[in-house]
Amino acid sequence: xxxxRSYQTEDIYEGAGVALRIGELYLKGGNRHIFxxxxxxxxxxxxxxxxxxxxxxxxxxxxxxxxxDDDILYRLRWVFGISxxxxxxxxxxxIAEITAHAVSFAKQYPxxxxxxxxxxxxxxxxxxxxxxxxxxIEVGSAVNVATGYGVNLEDxxxxxxxxxxxxxxxVWTEKLKGSGGLPVGSSGRMALLLSGGIDSxxxxxLLQKRGIALTGVYFHAFPYTPDGSKLKVIDLAKVLAxxxxxxRLYVVQFAxxxxxxxxxxxxxxxxxxxxxxxxxxxxxxxxxDGIKALATGENLGQVASQTLENMALVEDAAxxxxxxxxxxxxxIETMDLAKEIGTYDISILPFEDCCTLFVPEHPQTKGSxxxxxxxxxxxxxxxxxxxxxxxxxxxxx
Ligand code: ATP
Ligand code: MG
Numbered sequence: 001x002x003x004x005r006s007y008q009t010e011d012i013y014e015g016a017g018v019a020l021r022i023g024e025l026y027l028k029g030g031n032r033h034i035f036x037x038x039x040x041x042x043x044x045x046x047x048x049x050x051x052x053x054x055x056x057x058x059x060x061x062x063x064x065x066x067x068x069d070d071d072i073l074y075r076l077r078w079v080f081g082i083s084x085x086x087x088x089x090x091x092x093x094x095i096a097e098i099t100a101h102a103v104s105f106a107k108q109y110p111x112x113x114x115x116x117x118x119x120x121x122x123x124x125x126x127x128x129x130x131x132x133x134x135x136x137i138e139v140g141s142a143v144n145v146a147t148g149y150g151v152n153l154e155d156x157x158x159x160x161x162x163x164x165x166x167x168x169x170x171v172w173t174e175k176l177k178g179s180g181g182l183p184v185g186s187s188g189r190m191a192l193l194l195s196g197g198i199d200s201x202x203x204x205x206l207l208q209k210r211g212i213a214l215t216g217v218y219f220h221a222f223p224y225t226p227d228g229s230k231l232k233v234i235d236l237a238k239v240l241a242x243x244x245x246x247x248r249l250y251v252v253q254f255a256x257x258x259x260x261x262x263x264x265x266x267x268x269x270x271x272x273x274x275x276x277x278x279x280x281x282x283x284x285x286x287x288x289d290g291i292k293a294l295a296t297g298e299n300l301g302q303v304a305s306q307t308l309e310n311m312a313l314v315e316d317a318a319x320x321x322x323x324x325x326x327x328x329x330x331x332i333e334t335m336d337l338a339k340e341i342g343t344y345d346i347s348i349l350p351f352e353d354c355c356t357l358f359v360p361e362h363p364q365t366k367g368s369x370x371x372x373x374x375x376x377x378x379x380x381x382x383x384x385x386x387x388x389x390x391x392x393x394x395x396x397x
Pocket of ligand 1: 192193194195196197198199200201217218219220295296297298299303305306353354355
């Protein structure tokens with residue numbers, strides 16, 4: 001039985017590892033198991049290249065067994081759904097071993113005669129030889145003798161954690177903040193309009209953090225925008241792709257549509273026309289894949305195309321809801337986040353975006369829907385949309 005197994009020592013992990021604490025996952029009640037499985041899969045994927053470690057799910061926890069080096073901690077940093085991580089030493093369920101590891105952690109701590117510590121012991125194996133408070137007393141006195149540090153339960157400089165479970169036992173001192181959020185995939189999927197700019201990759205990151213898996217849609221105006229622009233978007237997509245199971249990027253050829261629009265509309269309306277067409281095309285692609293929402297990196301008031309009035313005009317062309325996670329963010333905040341997640345250096349590489357094509361210096365900030373609809377009737381744009389959808393390039397990352 002399971003209880004009997006807990007007394008055997010051979011399946012107890014030993015040596016360095018990491019304990020992951022699971023965040024809001026537990027709020028999700030009935031779906032908890034599905035979420036936990038997604039999270040475990042995401043943790044495994046983030047550590048795929050690290051064949052020296054294994055990932056072990058346990059009740060309310062996930063363990064990485066084998067190492068706790070910086071590379072592993074960095075990889076875990078962007079696995080959404082983890083509230084905190086602790087490098088740990090796994091050992092046998094034996095009070096002498098636990099004590100030895102706690103003493104060794106305490107000796108590594110750069111303290112002085114004023115240093116105070118506490119032992120935080122937890123025991124989920126109620127058959128263990130010592131209760132939690134007995135562990136605290138026994139381990140605590142050994143640490144005190146070995147280091148001279150005093151005990152302070154309320155405000156310690158050094159907190160030494162001990163956890164004794166059924167098939168595991170470990171000691172830790174450091175608790176690092178995890179990424180938070182929900183496991184990617186647990187909230188569904190959106191089609192993200194991904195440009196080569198700074199904003200849309202950050203928008204994608206924030207959605208992934210709330211559990212959304214992404215499909216990217218990029219509008220490419222070859223030959224007006226060079227192949228380098230496309231490679232840049234692929235590189236950005238690869239950063240987001242690292243955080244989810246599979247990432248599909250659609251590359252839509254947009255130049256013919258833009259040429260036709262340039263003939264049909266006055267140039268101050270072109271950005272609005274492009275955007276409405278982008279939304280319509282993205283929506284077709286999304287619906288083919290069963291995706292029920294779109295997302296953009298739009299932000300209020302930065303540029304002419306992103307006034308509230310113009311957003312409403314773009315929204316008018318959509319059937320699916322459009323989400324804009326950056327709507328209220330300052331550019332500086334977005335740039336800081338882009339640097340943190342590793343997309344900034346790619347985004348600032350100099351390549352043309354298709355939305356500047358044929359566009360004057362002062363585009364409409366408050367377009368009129370009547371005017372747009374008149375322009376849209378001048379050519380058979382539906383035909384262009386169908387062709388763009390039919391000729392889309394699919395890149396699986
Ligand atoms: P970004 O930095 O994401 O390009 P931005 O602040 O430069 O944003 P715009 O260029 O006006 O703003 O684009 C607004 C949004 O429209 C983008 O965030 C993106 O979601 C979408 N978008 C713009 N151009 C393209 C494109 N070529 N392909 C796909 N989506 C695009
Ligand atoms: Mg842009």
